[in-house]
Amino acid sequence: MPSEEWFAVLPDGPAALAAVCTLRPRADRIVAHDSGRPWLLGRWADGQVTVARTRKARIAVIGRCSVTAAELTALLGQVDDLAEVERVARPLAGSFHLIASVGGRVRVRGSASGVRRVFHALMDGATVASGRCDVLAAAIGAPVDEEVLVTRLLAAGAVHPVEERSTWRGVTAVPPDHCLVIEPDGRSGLRRWWTVPEPVLPLAEGAEALRQALSAAVDSCTAGGGTVSADLSGGLDSASLCFLAAHGPARLVTTHRRGADPVNSDAVWAERARAALPEAEHHSVGQEEAPLWFAGVHGPYPPLEEPGAWVRDTARLADLARRMSMAGSRLHLAGHGGDELFSVTPRYLHDLVREHPAKAPAHIHSHCIRFRQPLRPLLRALAEHTTYADWLRLAVEEMDALPTAPTEPSMAWGPALRMPPWATPEAVRTARTLFREAVAAGPEPLAPYRAQHTAVQYARTAGAAVRRIDQATTRSGLPQAAPCLDDPVMEAALSVRLHERAGRTAHKPLLTAAMDGLVPAPLLARTSKGDYSTDFYIALARHRAELLELFDGSLLAGMGLIDTSVLRAALLVPHPTPHIVTHLSQTLACETWLRSLNRPAHRPTSTPTGRAR
Structure with a gap:
């Protein structure tokens, strides 16, 4: 307990x-x-x-x-x-x-x-x-x-x-x-109790609904007065929360973690936001002042509800909780969910071609220019029309395929389902069997539109991460809040027409319109997004030895689920590919979760090692 x-x-x-x-x-x-x-x-x-x-x-x-x-x-x-x-x-x-x-x-x-x-x-x-x-x-x-x-x-x-x-x-x-x-x-x-709303509202009407919902969500954080803290990354999501919180009865403390990449412009935009919030207390933390990703992978491992990829941030979250608690904060606000709800994946083009074919050519043209995408492969992807169950069936069969660079954009119902290269054949068979059972039940998508389904799926993924982050930081004395994922905010965002939520050139046009007059116009004009891959690789290089030592005694390996020799080889590559890094986070989450438990795993008797794929 x-x-x-x-x-x-x-x-x-x-x-x-x-x-x-x-x-x-x-x-x-x-x-x-x-x-x-x-x-x-x-x-x-x-x-x-x-x-x-x-x-x-x-x-x-x-x-x-x-x-x-x-x-x-x-x-x-x-x-x-x-x-x-x-x-x-x-x-x-x-x-x-x-x-x-x-x-x-x-x-x-x-x-x-x-x-x-x-x-x-x-x-x-x-x-x-x-x-x-x-x-x-x-x-x-x-x-x-x-x-x-x-x-x-x-x-x-x-x-x-x-x-x-x-x-x-x-x-x-x-x-x-x-x-x-x-x-x-x-x-x-x-x-x-809840159904994904139809995306039918025009942008102006939806922006007003989002403005009211997000303002009320932040008000629920500041209503108790005292001091609250918030991320101020330099992005539009966190900036919106900070400016809304600044209007509330609570004192505001912001925090920004500076990236290692000199071309990452987040620090510049965060400084502009700080200058427009003179009444708030601002903290800026450099790379050498706080733990990196993967710090503390050796534990101790507090009880974890379920595996979560954010376990790689355990030491960083504890450091955040310590710093903000010392500044007097009783609650920390973060922009999780903003990317998932205020941006739209290119899959909206697949929906637009079928729902509003007259509007599609202009959006397709803009997409090709913006992402330097050749037209012919994009049109091929737009012509695909599998159901969700059919997509899932095909994705399951390719679960152990080697990753390849995409030759055309994906308009599929979801990302490729890939097991890590170090997963054992038994692990792949077990996962494939469970998914096949799910496919046999004829699953329906979370929403009839692909972009809408993806938004809800990604919001749920973000929600699971926030739940686990909150459990970790609450344990350290600082609860977390993600107002972008509150029900009324989610409802307002998903109610807006997909092509207007996506926009043809603007970045997060819905949030930009909703925050007009509340966030300074120069900050709303940002169209770029910070990249932290350099930080990730620096952290991996610094903590590679600890990771190798951790997996030398892997509980996942003891259960027959991963091959540590393959994992070790992947970690020792001087510059692992991005898909290796993604898989590492999930594997680390499962490994540390098992170590946080005092009970053995259940070995299912219904999945024999020799079961055919």
Whole structure:
């Protein structure tokens, strides 16, 4: 059971008795159903849970939300059915779990981006939910699900619908767009609570909606006053958050980490932003003043909920938490999710050709000029029309193919699914089997449009990263917030027409329009983006010996999932290729996660070594 904050949600009936007996001794907080039975158990700080009660219903908001109990009670009003609960959350800003108890039935949901997730498990036949999968795993003594763990080695990380599988056997993850409904007898089922919006709003209307949503999201961070901190990388996402936060009641402290590459212009733009924020306190940290990527790979390894590629930043995050805590910060804001929601991948051209063919030629022409893309291969890619299930089926069969430089742009439903070159044949077979099972179920995409599907998938990936970063920095005394991934912000961004969200020449035209008048015009005019590949390679060179030593005693290798001789050879190449670097982050995440556990992994008997591909 983790020592930091956690909560569990119990059914309102005798079936919950075993769960109460298991969890209550480990909890220091309890909130009851109307019946008096335990509803919420766990450990959380003051102000993290807001509860409202009426004669017929109870509702709890857990997380970042400035709503008061009185305001929440007024919103709850005459709700007497679970189907009506979602309207209570409609006016709320922030990032939170929403939990309701009405007439003996319980409803639990997280956020659409997955920053807040819901997991559930059976305890003596009754469903128990939690915002953390490791809480449930500890309660039921669950082993690691090796089949799911193998898929986390993919360069793309978790992919729909396999992303919805937990790495703990016996613990089930609820899809971010679904809620869990628990009956009094402990049975449970899923209901959809969120649907990807149709991208139909014109840019001007969508910009106003985004302006209001992002302002409210940042207000939920600064409403408590005191001091908050924020990244000021030099990019538009972080700058927008800083200027919005500067208007709030909290004192603002910004931080910028200077890159090693002299041609990286982020430092110049960050300095311009600092000059326009004279009331804030600004910190700038050089390369030699703070840990690099991969520092501290030898541990110690605190309990980790699930594998996450951001484990390579463990020492950097601890350093950030220390510096900002010393500056008085109670919450740190970061721009995660901005690239995923305010930019659009070139896949929008595939959608545009079919939905608005008259508009497509101008956008195709601009794309060819902007990215120096030959027209003929682009047209070939635009003509492809496979379904999501068909794309996934083909991608799975190429899982162990050697990476090659792309000869034409990808308009596919997602990135190539590639296992690392050091994955063993058994690992590849296991991953392929699990994905084939997913394909056999006929998965639908997250949205009918490819660019929209990709945006949601990438936002979920960012949400998973933010959840793990927040757990790491909260442990060091500084919670994290990613306002760009709050539900209303995500809803506003995804509602705008794809070709207007993409723009033909402008960088992030939607965010630029939304921040007009709030962020100085010269900062909105930036069209470039900083590159940190030099920093990454410097860090890899400095910590290569530690990485080699770590994998010499690899637990993944002991499970038969990776070949350390191949991994060692890849690390010893003077300048590893980018795909090696990406794979390394995922492999490191899985390795350190296993080392943070006190229990062995489960070796599935259903996946024999000799199974055909």
